[in-house]
Amino acid sequence: MKNQIKIIDLFAGPGGLGEGFSALETENGDFPFQIAASVEMEPSAHKTLTLRAFFRQFRGKEVPKEYYDYVRSGGRGDLDEVFSEYLEQLQAAKDETLGGPKALGSEDHDEIFQAIEDALKNHKGPTVVIGGPPCQAYSLVGRARNKGNKSYQPEEDARHFLYQEYLKVLDLVNPDVFVMENVKGILTAKVNGNPIFEEIQKDLRHPGKAVGNHGSDVEYDLYPLAVEIGKGRAKYSGKDFVIRAEEFGIPQARHRVIILGVRRDHQHKVPSSRLLGQWQTNELITADQVLYDLPSLRSGQTKVLKNDYQAWLDNLKKAEGHASLTPALRNAAKKYAREAGSRPSVDPGQGLPFVEQAEKNLQRMPEALQKWYLDKELEGVPNHQARNHMPEDLHRYFYASCYAEINEGLSPRSADYPDELAPAHKNWKSGHFADRFKVQSRHRVASTVTSHISKDGHYFIHYDPAQCRSLTVREAARIQTFPDNYFFEGNRTQQYVQVGNAVPPLLANRIAQVVLSLLCDRSHKIM
Template structure:
């Protein structure tokens, strides 16, 4: 095996940088150096650039980064003190909208500069926006008057990805998208078939061979289940590995299967060590005493409503007493707390932070607090989240579709003893689908907790307003999964290139 080789990596539709984080931290015979990350959303781009800046800081400069994380200095001051690292981050990132003519001109200029450097060591990663492909997105689109998929440009942004593959001709690419892409169609044509064909021919007829990384491709095809690979989340995504036909020989596809982890990581292992926080109150004065009164009342209301479930009712009243006697709890923390972290959490923590960033609760309506109390206590006692049929009538939301079956799990607690459900951008809306498993905290997950479920390290700081931060986390590729993909790809690309012949 050759010594370490460096592969210039281009990250398209980068979001906050989950793929880049995984690729740049992968261990093995290859190093993936991000040369350009492209993202159009201002919030995600600010996070992306900050992380690029972090990677370019020399170790002594990272002390100042942690001072910024602790709120001791501003971002502007951090940038001024380390202007060279910031300039490098500016060179590596671009806030551009692919498919927009004037932005494509700028992007092509940046790509031409990279191509002028010579060499045949490019890798492209990323995936087009997934809203039009996702099952939830298609359901929403179906309810929009005059919606026409043929006119929805999001269906065809994959062609921008393919256009850049044709221009750069990377040795390899990794394309990620939602599971819904497998069943999405436009004008009777399967989107996935279009994508598969265009990827295979991106740099000329038959120029790329496409492979699955799934441990069981005969059954799963191109689908990867993140919970099988150490991510504490049931996140199922289509991952396509493309290898340029002229640089593969005697290639055994079994060599690139991502091995399953022996044990799945649970929600409790992922977030159980984070500081205990109280929920906020979205209406009226938001003080601890008023919160205690509101949440205690919520547990009592939930207990009164759960008359048909004596054990559940007893547990709710027990929590009611705990809340009444609880010491001061804040909505944010200035320490990591004393809870011993799991092996998974240890890998994500950094004590130089003093406290985890982006770990602040949002406010909830009093009526929702009672539902949160019921859901989390139900899961604590029964072992799974309640559905609509488990809800007492007194706690049912005033929603015309509540009993239709379409919104049966609109209020869903993330059970501590198993991986979470898929963290999506919808977490930015209300948090009802992402209720914390600890009943006494009576709240939805924070940005940091969602980031933990996505395997982002705690020193990965999300910028923008909190709504944007939730969207960024929900749309990201888990860095832990990306790191494993990069590890396999690095071994493959570092083999003797002279032996290649595609199957």
């Protein structure tokens, strides 16, 4: 396609933002956005990114059977051997992801910048830079952790200044548009007592000058996506840049700062409206609507000699005995324990790197989401494997999910648990960890999926008491709106981290449509 819009994806992770842009399809079947270069430093995320880049080589075409075979195998085999008949497309994917993990702000700098220049060589159409610097230094959890470290000095934390690498790429590329994403904590973060978000905004308006290129006259106007845009309005408050993903059809209460930067020569094309307004909705998508069709699983148990199905059922029976605070709770516990054991000869299992599924019950999933998530060639779901949990934690999971079932989806707080289910740490009743165990309620929008899901599942308990477990990687990916044919590489912990750190691809797809509307004019006609 002539004048295709080229994307430079920075701090790409597994590729959530890039997936949303590259998957945008016009009414006449064109894919206007093409990722020219993706930069990611973590090896497992980079491998995920490369595999998806290979998949993208076949956008609008028939995806090779070998891709589905690889996913169904759980990612076994060397990519060069698995895709030996498609080495040209595989090489294009490797080129797109710079041939290996690369870190901005490191000794990889020259190689990254040269690769970006090469990827855009002879490109005459529009360019877009997307991405978000790592958020650990800005997140509230990260700042709380740093506050407890007496030797921590914010001005010495390089993560506070990784956005400057983003600025250097803006100065190199001079894109028509950029999209920068980060956590809400960036709005209140300070270095040397100065609010860092104000500094970031100032630098984003004049990226060349901010990085010392005083000959640069390229300037950007910064726009929020979820509030009304006023003609002639030059300044917005920090909270204006916060997008509440659940308000735009995402099944997750994910609130993030997203800045849309538009080069001054395009400023006249920005409409006076809420840019994401056409996707704003009061009809929230619940956890059940996007998880219900996935195969039921059970958890495993750690620190037990026997870890078979009967042992799990026996433990669930013990869990039932704790749920006796009220008649309603007792009845719910009996119901779900009985449901779990209704077919004791049929073990649902803990799942696998790929779980086969011939048919799906899709009555609860909106049709538009079915089109987004599902791939009939897949015949199952990857990355769907339940964790092992300590038996005592499974008692708490079972109690919490039964409690939520009879209390309109509310998770119990620490004061609501019977004493025999209290974990052995002194702060349990202090109020500081009142919601340490949280159910992703059936008929509510899910909580924010974060990288902490990789450490334990306590905050991500499945709503079905009969499954008594935390969410799998695939369920977390569904909540994050990754399509089912998106395979996450690495071990399970690495997969959870990738999913938790990503931008929801469906939200990115909505943003891509806004960007496309800004760039479709006579000089950049792409449709």
